[in-house]
Amino acid sequence: MYTIEEPEYLAGEFEDSLSHKFSWTQEFRTEFQERRRYRDHEMICLNNVDTRIEGPVNYPQKLTEYVPQDSCKADEGSPGGEGAANQVFITFATLLVCVFLAFNLV
Numbered sequence: 001m002y003t004i005e006e007p008e009y010l011a012g013e014f015e016d017s018l019s020h021k022f023s024w025t026q027e028f029r030t031e032f033q034e035r036r037r038y039r040d041h042e043m044i045c046l047n048n049v050d051t052r053i054e055g056p057v058n059y060p061q062k063l064t065e066y067v068p069q070d071s072c073k074a075d076e077g078s079p080g081g082e083g084a085a086n087q088v089f090i091t092f093a094t095l096l097v098c099v100f101l102a103f104n105l106v
Helices: 014-020 026-038 085-104
Strands: 041-046 052-057
Touching: none
Parallel strands: none
Antiparallel strands: 041 052
């Protein structure tokens, strides 16, 4: 639960203040979202041993976009590529070794 202490006209529970003390026009929503996402906020954290941490916080400026690795895509220079193709190669090679050992063909 978050509590707003200042400014006094917004004092109270965070969600109550947001829900009942503003006119939520499209322009207001857009400005509110921009401020919440990208501008500094004053943070105050208290833990159970009375340690107080204060300071400005904001949304990270430099984010690296996550691009999932294609585990089925074959890479050059690797037998069978990565992922599923490579697993088929390893399974087949293991099976051949087992057959050769079972029939003393080595």
